[in-house]
Amino acid sequence: MRTGLSPIVSVEDVSVFFGSARAVDGVSLDVLPGEVLALVGESGSGKTTLIRAIQGLQSVSGGSIHHREKAEESKDLRSDSGVQMIFQDPTGALNPRQTVYDIVAEGLRIRREGTDEEKRVSDALARAGLRPPERFFPMYPHQISGGQRQRVVIAGAMVMNPVLLLADEPVASLDASIRGEILMLMRQLVDDTGLSILAVTHDLGLAWNIADRVAVMYLGRIVEIGTTEEILENPQHPYTRALLSVVPETRRMEQQILQGEIPDSKRIPAGCRFHPRCPLFRSGDLDETIAARCTTEDPHLTLGAGWHAACWAVDPQTK
Amino acid sequence: MMEADNNDRPMMGAEFILSVRDLNVTYQTTRGPVPAVRGVSFDLAAGDSLGLAGESGCGKSTIAAALLRLLPPGTTTTGEVTIDGKDLFSLSPGGLRAVRWTKEAIVFQGALHALNPVQTVGRQVCEPMLVHETESSQKAATEKGRNLFERVGLTADKLDYYPHQLSGGQRQRVLIAMALACDPDVLIADEPTTALDLMVQAQVLALIEELRRESALTLIFITHDLSVLAYVCERLAIMYAGRIVEEGRSSEVFDNPVHPYTRALAAAFPRIGDRSSRLAPSGLGGDPPTPGALPVGCPFHPRCPLAEDRCRDAEPGLRPAGPGRAAACVLV
Numbered sequence: 001m002r003t004g005l006s007p008i009v010s011v012e013d014v015s016v017f018f019g020s021a022r023a024v025d026g027v028s029l030d031v032l033p034g035e036v037l038a039l040v041g042e043s044g045s046g047k048t049t050l051i052r053a054i055q056g057l058q059s060v061s062g063g064s065i066h067h068r069e070k071a072e073e074s075k076d077l078r079s080d081s082g083v084q085m086i087f088q089d090p091t092g093a094l095n096p097r098q099t100v101y102d103i104v105a106e107g108l109r110i111r112r113e114g115t116d117e118e119k120r121v122s123d124a125l126a127r128a129g130l131r132p133p134e135r136f137f138p139m140y141p142h143q144i145s146g147g148q149r150q151r152v153v154i155a156g157a158m159v160m161n162p163v164l165l166l167a168d169e170p171v172a173s174l175d176a177s178i179r180g181e182i183l184m185l186m187r188q189l190v191d192d193t194g195l196s197i198l199a200v201t202h203d204l205g206l207a208w209n210i211a212d213r214v215a216v217m218y219l220g221r222i223v224e225i226g227t228t229e230e231i232l233e234n235p236q237h238p239y240t241r242a243l244l245s246v247v248p249e250t251r252r253m254e255q256q257i258l259q260g261e262i263p264d265s266k267r268i269p270a271g272c273r274f275h276p277r278c279p280l281f282r283s284g285d286l287d288e289t290i291a292a293r294c295t296t297e298d299p300h301l302t303l304g305a306g307w308h309a310a311c312w313a314v315d316p317q318t319k
Numbered sequence: 320m321m322e323a324d325n326n327d328r329p330m331m332g333a334e335f336i337l338s339v340r341d342l343n344v345t346y347q348t349t350r351g352p353v354p355a356v357r358g359v360s361f362d363l364a365a366g367d368s369l370g371l372a373g374e375s376g377c378g379k380s381t382i383a384a385a386l387l388r389l390l391p392p393g394t395t396t397t398g399e400v401t402i403d404g405k406d407l408f409s410l411s412p413g414g415l416r417a418v419r420w421t422k423e424a425i426v427f428q429g430a431l432h433a434l435n436p437v438q439t440v441g442r443q444v445c446e447p448m449l450v451h452e453t454e455s456s457q458k459a460a461t462e463k464g465r466n467l468f469e470r471v472g473l474t475a476d477k478l479d480y481y482p483h484q485l486s487g488g489q490r491q492r493v494l495i496a497m498a499l500a501c502d503p504d505v506l507i508a509d510e511p512t513t514a515l516d517l518m519v520q521a522q523v524l525a526l527i528e529e530l531r532r533e534s535a536l537t538l539i540f541i542t543h544d545l546s547v548l549a550y551v552c553e554r555l556a557i558m559y560a561g562r563i564v565e566e567g568r569s570s571e572v573f574d575n576p577v578h579p580y581t582r583a584l585a586a587a588f589p590r591i592g593d594r595s596s597r598l599a600p601s602g603l604g605g606d607p608p609t610p611g612a613l614p615v616g617c618p619f620h621p622r623c624p625l626a627e628d629r630c631r632d633a634e635p636g637l638r639p640a641g642p643g644r645a646a647a648c649v650l651v
Contacts, residue, residue: 042516043487145606175374176543176587177622180602187598202517205589209600232591246521247591248546257521261486 005033006068008164008196009054009083014063015220016049021265023049025220026063028303031164036190036197038207038228040243041217044262047200050217051166054198055085068163084157088169090149094141100125101137104156111160124159127193128152129185147178154185165189167199171206183209204247208232216240219262219273226307237309238280271295272312280313335362335401336504336537337386337423342398344381344390352395353611355381357561359398365504368531368538370548370569372584373558374607379541383509386539387425388415403504420447424498426491428510433494434482440493441478444468444500453501467496471526488519495526505537506530513542524551546588549573557581560608560618563637567644578646579623617648625650 007030016024024046031037041047052058054065067082084107087093094103104121108114125133128151141149150170157165170186171179187210189195199206207214207228214231216224216239224237235241245253258277263269275281275294286294293299293312301310302317309315344356356378363369371379384390386400388407400407402422410418427433435443444467445460447453454460465475471492482490491511498506508527512520528551530536540552548555548569555569557578565578576582583603589596605622608614614621620630629649637645 042518147606175607176545177374177583177603178606180587180600181604182602183600184602187600204517204591208589208591208597210598228597243517244591246517248524248544248550255521255525257525258518259522261488261516261519 007031008033008068009198010066011050011054012064012066014050014053014065015061016046016053016058017061019266022220022268023265024053024060025265025268026300027217027220027222028063028301029215029222029225031196031198033163033196034190034194035212036187036199036210038211038214039198039200039217040202040204040207040214042202042243042262044219044265045217046220046265047217048168051085051168051198051200055083055166082160082163083166084160084162084164085166085168086150086153086157086170089173090146090153091141093153094149096141098140099137100130100139100141100144100152103141103152104159107156107160120159121155124155125152127158127189128155129181130155145178146174147181150174150178150182151185154182154189158189163195165195165197167197169201169203170199172201172203180209186210204232204244216243219268220265221273221310222301223274223311224307224309225301230307236307236314237311238278238314239274240309242279271297272299272310286313334364336365336367336403337363338399338401339382339386340399340401342382342385342400343396344378344385345395346391347393347395348611350611354613355561355610356385359558359561359563361556361563361566363505363537363539365537366531366535368540368552368554370552370555371539371541371558372543372545372548372555374543374584376607376610377558378561378610379558380509383425383507383539383541386505386507387419387423416451420451420501420503421453422503423505423507424501424503425507425509426494426498426511428513434490436482439479439481440485440490441480444478444493444497447497447500451501463500464496467499470499470530471496472522488515488522491515491519491523492526495523495530499530502534503536505539507539507541509541510543511540512547513544520547527551544588545573545584557584560613561610562618562647564619564648565640565644565646566637567641571641571644577640577644577651578648579625579650580619581646 009031011027011029014024014027027050039047049058053060101121104124105117108117108120122133125136130136130148130151171182174182186197190197211228214228215222218239224231224240231240235244242256242258245256256279269276272294280286281294290312299310299312299318302308302319310318312318339359339361342356342359346353346355359382361369373379385396402418441464444464448460448463454463464478468475468477473489473492512523515523531538540548542548552569555572556563556566559580565572565581572581573585576585586601603622608618616631617634620626635647635649637647638651640646640651
């Protein structure tokens with residue numbers, strides 16, 4: 001991760017509302033060049049809506065999203081080949097009637113970048129670990145394995161030479177042994193090409209395996225952000241602490257099972273949105289003035305480099 | 320569970336609630352016979368918990384279906400399954416009905432598809448009690464349904480809800496309540512938490528643990544997520560290509576696997592805080608074999624980092640690998 005460089009994408013106070021549902025509710029986030037940033041959270045936290053907004057597939061209700069490339073070339077966002085997306089289920093993402101070659105070349109054809117098509121398709125397949133690439137050209141998705149299919153999806157994204165790869169649960173539907181192979185490939189692409197990856201996942205093991213930084217989302221907000229070590233080894237926000245305590249792999253912490261589920265985004269609690277489920281707030285151990293703020297004032301994350309949490313009790317920089 | 324570990328269990332006249340002996344299941348397909356389960360054996364006493372782990376196609380869900388005789392017609396099944404002293408495969412349809420729900424019940428994954436969308440969940444939970452006559456009246460069944468809902472952490476008013484009005488975690492709780500409707504001895508849970516969020520998964524796992532402690536429920540838990548099994552089950556059996564390739568106490572199998580396949584599977588679920596896996600995902604090349612076209616010799620040898628020439632010759636059976644442990648690998 002090369003800090004100090006200007007971000008690949010800057011998300012500033014972005015909100016996405018669906019009627020009265022506040023799916024994304026004031027999120028600010030920078031993705032730096034050459035980093036893997038894991039955006040973790042449960043269903044309903046707004047993480048998928050946020051990356052759809054970053055890709056331009058979802059219009060925002062408030063705030064703004066700046067792409068570095070786009071600012072320079074003032075391209076229409078939707079045709080911006082600098083941002084590519086890979087999805088959860090490779091089988092669903094591939095057209096069963098297209099050959100691997102046609103699948104990977106499709107982006108180039110749509111963008112009319114077909115001058116050296118065969119070489120670029122070949123390079124992208126090789127980069128995704130499908131070697132020799134020519135062997136895969138005539139194959140159909142059903143003729144290759146699940147792991148190879150996800151590599152074809154990645155090749156289809158890499159052929160456009162993206163600066164940012166958005167990955168929505170990239171390994172959730174893959175078998176355990178294949179999972180590691182695909183994660184290795186993603187990390188290698190970042191290290192070799194300087195690409196950035198924003199990976200949306202509920203899998204904290206994925207973050208530990210490949211991410212430089214982790215941002216934790218709860219009910220439309222980022223509640224804690226920092227380096228992977230800071231967030232996963234020494235979490236401070238009570239939500240992150242509870243989440244980590246129930247990962248079966250981490251048996252070192254005392255389990256804190258939160259009751260119920262994430263509230264409806266149409267009825268976001270007043271004050272800190274987490275306070276009705278917050279073990280710290282409910283313990284009654286909090287200082288009275290802090291506890292009063294939890295129920296009345298909405299905590300905001302401080303922006304900028306380093307670790308931050310949106311919590312009146314644990315981060316003095318909370319605004 | 321298997322012969323290899325009988326020495327660490329008091330053998331009080333082999334009082335097993337469920338015994339599986341040399342189970343083989345072969346599906347008949349248009350492309351010929353496909354062996355899905357090949358020679359699986361295990362024994363469970365009341366209150367035991369066994370985790371079955373493996374990747375897609377390893378046969379773990381086929382075992383679940385075989386234990387309830389839910390396999391499609393035309394499937395060839397050999398071997399012996401004894402449930403509470405009764406031979407499952409020779410039961411009459413009436414006898415089978417008496418076993419399902421009251422002796423063994425299953426919780427499937429994908430809670431949305433397993434529920435009828437046009438009936439209230441309360442009606443669906445009460446139906447098996449009335450069909451199996453474990454409750455004598457609608458009133459008694461509703462009362463029992465109310466108790467079950469409370470046990471699984473749902474308020475009684477949810478009995479009147481339709482499945483679409485409930486969240487994923489709540490629907491999974493309904494399925495667990497339904498499986499417990501006729502007080503089964505054995506609960507088979509097939510990927511019950513796979514579609515759920517971390518916190519909801521933790522809630523469901525804690526619930527299963529509590530039910531097991533309270534009522535000596537025997538549990539078979541099936542998933543590809545080894546870390547979940549290590550947490551929920553006392554014993555673990557790792558499956559590959561239709562066979563058990565390693566088994567033993569779950570903490571031992573997870574922390575100190577001996578079969579090269581188990582090692583790869585355990586490494587795929589990194590331990591947060593473990594420096595050796597930080598920025599170093601661990602995988603296993605290749606894909607699980609197609610059940611219809613298994614490699615000759617050890618079915619794992621094409622993917623095995625330690626394979627030797629002899630691994631291509633014959634398929635190794637389970638052999639002892641320490642107290643209460645066994646593994647099917649020539650290197651053990």
